[in-house]
Amino acid sequence: KEVNRKSSSGYTKLNSRVEEHWLDPERLERGLVTEKQKGVDYSLLPDGTKVVLNASSKFNYSTKYGSSVREVYLDGEAFFDVVKNKKVPFIVKTAKQRIEVLGTTFNVMDYSDDDYAITTLVSGSVKMQTMKKSGEYDESHYLKPSQQAFFNKTTNQITLSSVDIDPTKTWVNKIYHFNNEPLFHILQRLEKIYGVKIAIENEHVRNVRY
Numbered sequence: 150k151e152v153n154r155k156s157s158s159g160y161t162k163l164n165s166r167v168e169e170h171w172l173d174p175e176r177l178e179r180g181l182v183t184e185k186q187k188g189v190d191y192s193l194l195p196d197g198t199k200v201v202l203n204a205s206s207k208f209n210y211s212t213k214y215g216s217s218v219r220e221v222y223l224d225g226e227a228f229f230d231v232v233k234n235k236k237v238p239f240i241v242k243t244a245k246q247r248i249e250v251l252g253t254t255f256n257v258m259d260y261s262d263d264d265y266a267i268t269t270l271v272s273g274s275v276k277m278q279t280m281k282k283s284g285e286y287d288e289s290h291y292l293k294p295s296q297q298a299f300f301n302k303t304t305n306q307i308t309l310s311s312v313d314i315d316p317t318k319t320w321v322n323k324i325y326h327f328n329n330e331p332l333f334h335i336l337q338r339l340e341k342i343y344g345v346k347i348a349i350e351n352e353h354v355r356n357v358r359y
Contacts, residue, residue, distance in 0.1 A: 189201060189203060189204070189320075189323070190202040194210065194214065195214060195215055196215065196219060196232050197232040198219075198229065198231045198232045199230040200221075200227055200228070200229055201227060201321050202225070202226075203225060203226035203228075203320055204341055204342050205225055205341035206224065206226055207225055208222070208223050208224075208225070209221070209222050210222065217237060219234065219237050219238065219239045220239075220240045221240070221241055222241075222243070223243050223257060224259070224260060224261045225258075225259070225260050225341075226256070226257065226259075226260070226320070226341075227241075227256070228254075228255075228319070228320075229253075229254065231252050233251055233252025234251065234252065238250065238251055239251070241257055243266065244259070244261045245261075245279055245280045245302055246259055246266060246268075246277060246278065246280065247277065247278045247279075247280070247286055248268060248275055250273060250274065250276070251273070251274075252273055253270065253271070253272055253273020253274060253275060254270075255268065255269060255271055255275055255292075256268070256271070256319070259300075260341065263337060264301070264302050265300060265301055265302060267297060267300070268292065268300070269297045269298075269312060269314065270293065270294055270295070270296050271294065271314055271316065273294070274292065274293065275292040276289050276290070277289070277291075277292065277307075279305060282305075290307055290309070292309070295311055295312060296309055296310070296311055296312070297309070297311075297312045320342075325338065327359055329359075330358060330359060331355070331357065331358055332349070332354055332356065332357050332358075332359060333355050333356065335359060336349065
């Protein structure tokens with residue numbers, strides 16, 4: 150049985166349970182299993198790391214998470230405020246990426262049904278790798294604060310860019326920004342946020358940027 154308790158910070162402390170893994174190919178035991186359909190969910194991991202989970206997202210970690218292993222699995226979007234531990238890196242795995250940090254704040258958006266993923270670094274440093282078709286991880290890419298990595302899953306290419314980050318004006322605070330993005334990307338986001346399906350009747354506007 151899983152027991153959730155609210156901490157004084159407003160985050161939910163999550164105790165572990167054992168279930169079948171939904172993402173890891175080896176189907177390891179996992180500690181937390183949570184799926185957020187709508188709204189935002191705040192969680193506190195055993196080491197004090199804070200996780201904010203966005204709508205239409207799935208998140209879990211192994212029962213081994215702790216002093217020797219800090220590995221989590223994400224299908225969706227989450228903001229992480231990671232407790233620093235030089236001996237045990239914090240690792241986020243998605244269907245196509247592996248992201249490693251020691252102690253930092255960053256955002257990962259990687260829904261398995263999207264053809265792209267975006268990782269944004271607020272502070273600290275991030276090492277990220279994408280997965281090849283062979284199942285092996287590609288070369289490492291390192292992000293600096295205020296950098297964003299756009300991963301095209303179709304071409305397996307990563308594009309780095311600098312971004313202005315205001316932590317008070319993000320999806321964590323229910324504020325969404327779109328800048329020069331194709332309409333279908335914006336609608337994909339809105340579908341996940343509100344749990345609805347949006348149809349584009351005029352295909353000519355599908356790639357128009359807003």
